[in-house]
Amino acid sequence: MTATPGRVVWFTGLSGAGKSTLASALYERLSAQGERVELLDGDAVRENLSRGLGFSKADRDTNVRRIAFVAGLLARHGVTVLVSAISPYRGTRDEVLAGLPNPVEVFVDAPLSVVTDRDVKGLYLKALAGEIEHFTGVSDPYEAPLAPDLHLRTDRKTVEVCLTELLEHLGVRDVANA
Amino acid sequence: MTATPGRVVWFTGLSGAGKSTLASALYERLSAQGERVELLDGDAVRENLSRGLGFSKADRDTNVRRIAFVAGLLARHGVTVLVSAISPYRGTRDEVLAGLPNPVEVFVDAPLSVVTDRDVKGLYLKALAGEIEHFTGVSDPYEAPLAPDLHLRTDRKTVEVCLTELLEHLGVRDVANA
Numbered sequence: 247m248t249a250t251p252g253r254v255v256w257f258t259g260l261s262g263a264g265k266s267t268l269a270s271a272l273y274e275r276l277s278a279q280g281e282r283v284e285l286l287d288g289d290a291v292r293e294n295l296s297r298g299l300g301f302s303k304a305d306r307d308t309n310v311r312r313i314a315f316v317a318g319l320l321a322r323h324g325v326t327v328l329v330s331a332i333s334p335y336r337g338t339r340d341e342v343l344a345g346l347p348n349p350v351e352v353f354v355d356a357p358l359s360v361v362t363d364r365d366v367k368g369l370y371l372k373a374l375a376g377e378i379e380h381f382t383g384v385s386d387p388y389e390a391p392l393a394p395d396l397h398l399r400t401d402r403k404t405v406e407v408c409l410t411e412l413l414e415h416l417g418v419r420d421v422a423n424a
Numbered sequence: 425m426t427a428t429p430g431r432v433v434w435f436t437g438l439s440g441a442g443k444s445t446l447a448s449a450l451y452e453r454l455s456a457q458g459e460r461v462e463l464l465d466g467d468a469v470r471e472n473l474s475r476g477l478g479f480s481k482a483d484r485d486t487n488v489r490r491i492a493f494v495a496g497l498l499a500r501h502g503v504t505v506l507v508s509a510i511s512p513y514r515g516t517r518d519e520v521l522a523g524l525p526n527p528v529e530v531f532v533d534a535p536l537s538v539v540t541d542r543d544v545k546g547l548y549l550k551a552l553a554g555e556i557e558h559f560t561g562v563s564d565p566y567e568a569p570l571a572p573d574l575h576l577r578t579d580r581k582t583v584e585v586c587l588t589e590l591l592e593h594l595g596v597r598d599v600a601n602a
Contacts, residue, residue, distance in 0.1 A: 282501055282502075294490065294493045295473055295493065295494075297486070298476075308475070308476075311472075315473065316494055316497065319494065319498060320497060320498060320501060323498060323502075323503050324460075
């Protein structure tokens with residue numbers, strides 16, 4: 247066990263809101279500055295830890311708890327862990343964040359109309375056409391954080407501005423823009 | 425990502441052979457010496473990452489791959505990871521170990537007659553009575569390593585002797601007995 251605990255930065259929000267984009271940008275910046283950092287992306291983790299789970303509330307919660315379990319292991323060994331996962335249920339999010347060292351909840355927020363317009367993966371069109379069940383924001387709920395540590399409106403701010411806010415919140419000196 | 429990769433010490437063997445006992449003893453010793461070390465116990469990991477999986481070959485393999493995924497994440501951040509898991513299938517074990525940084529395969533070996541006699545958890549009696557399906561060594565195969573990095577016969581050596589061999593193999597100075 248390391249003497250200096252890490253932290254977990256948890257990006258939550260709708261599909262297409264920009265979670266992975268921001269988490270990746272933060273990962274690159276922190277890595278470049280020599281920080282021990284790991285990115286746990288919801289989709290990748292699902293592939294490695296939760297294949298076979300679906301998108302019911304119970305299955306989504308199980309997936310979120312598994313991500314949190316792994317994030318906690320890494321953070322307790324001094325790693326800064328960036329989690330990018332829709333994690334739509336407030337109660338489950340609150341519960342797992344409370345069990346993690348130095349948790350930072352980041353609400354990556356863009357209105358449904360905007361993410362539907364973006365439709366990065368072409369999924370909203372299918373979901374709105376009823377071709378995908380349990381699609382967060384369309385046929386499944388998204389419970390927004392009531393008091394996130396950081397609330398980033400990605401329809402109003404650029405990635406670079408959001409990243410600067412993230413770095414400031416984390417107390418990381420922004421070397422690139424110093 | 426850390427500059428000094430960790431390693432994964434993988435304890436495989438029958439239930440009751442002494443995997444967890446040795447892994448715990450090693451964990452205590454390495455922790456006391458200030459090493460960053462994590463113990464992933466098969467049963468605990470199953471609870472956190474694989475609830476719902478059974479004991480078919482496919483499910484056991486999935487469980488082993490999940491443990492390896494987590495072990496790899498930790499090891500790549502400089503942690504010494506001790507895995508204690510029956511992991512009965514040679515092919516799967518070989519495959520996951522090949523993907524891990526600095527893997528050490530430890531075959532914790534005691535004959536079936538000995539572990540059946542010990543029957544620490546009272547499971548062999550039930551398995552032999554046909555009350556448990558898919559019980560490794562009784563109604564499910566255990567494929568022993570052909571060339572483990574370390575082969576510890578726990579029916580012939582004490583825990584302390586096995587631990588000394590482990591520390592020697594890992595190149596750890598045995599402070600307690602120096």
